[in-house]
Amino acid sequence: VQVAFLLYDGFTALDVTGPLDVLGRLAGAEPVFVAERAGAIRNESRTMAIVADRALSEVPAPDVVVVPGGFGTRLLLEHGPLLSWLAAVHETTTWTTAVCTGSLLLAAAGLLEGTPATTHWLAREQLASLGAQVVNERVVRQGRIVTAAGVSAGIDMALRLVQLMQGDEAAQAIQLAIEYDPEPPFDSGAPEKAPRAIVDAVTTAVRAREAELVASGSA
């Protein structure tokens, strides 16, 4: 089971490693990190880099694709090589998945037209504008496309995938192995639950960052 984790300039690290440390524990899993060109790829804050061991052309037929989100997605919505690769590999994947704003790339590749899907809460309108039918749930499955809400939701998505692929016991074992018994310090992990002032502050900060990105043209 080859699981391709897509990297691009400006990805979010947790979006990709949450699923890695779940799906990588599947019996028979062969994770591979892939980017337009092989090499070290920087995250959205430029503070760390994950190595893409393969170029897109070297991974033509993965069984599972995981597309992480990150501010960098905003600059890739017309990126020919990446979107063409997503559309091409989707023809033969068992599961095509995205975390957070990774769904914007699936949509830009033409894979979510009229399809129920989710994304980071601050990207719901943009995902809808790209043709998806946005559903306000943490993990959304439609056929063999599975999308997750923001960042940390990739862990829940990956456990759901394990359950779909190898059953309840496999998912329970991996959940236990990564000791996923969450104790968030607050009940502020969703915009419907967080205090209004916090929602406004995060919205303002993210919109400012997006504007800056688009203006500078680089993640």
Next chain:
Amino acid sequence: VQVAFLLYDGFTALDVTGPLDVLGRLAGAEPVFVAERAGAIRNESRTMAIVADRALSEVPAPDVVVVPGGFGTRLLLEHGPLLSWLAAVHETTTWTTAVCTGSLLLAAAGLLEGTPATTHWLAREQLASLGAQVVNERVVRQGRIVTAAGVSAGIDMALRLVQLMQGDEAAQAIQLAIEYDPEPPFDSGAPEKAPRAIVDAVTTAVRAREAELVASGSA
């Protein structure tokens, strides 16, 4: 606020990126990835590599240290350069932290003698044998040392740290930004909750992996 994330051969990716995507969003945070030598460092399954941008000697006085766990820790309990660095930087850190079996390294460096601390549920006995006072909680703070249970617990630990460093609102904002509103598919994330057969299967698999590591001498 310089936050040093320690890498070593055989780390667990989620242990380090969970805290990164929380602490990296702190106002004024300057994350830096550090290893004995700079360069690409492979995780415990050899499936991905994160780049250590700096060598230990280049990061002599971080404000915060985050030590991830991973199978590789089992081979580092007498590793001079790494343990000396941990002991040295701890002299001046504001917070010295570990996720999962990262606590074994803090203990091996002499920092947890008689100190309340936690670790991955399968490493509790080993942590106790290294002198710590093992506490069965998800996040344990003792003075300026903070330890977390297995893998995913690093997210909870990092949010707690943000709360300690910059207050409730900063932590709530970051929790919302990473949409941390967990929905695990099962209630099997702790050995006290998972079915007995699942606990036994994970224990057997981990013990086999540990034995293999020690026999081969490399992560």
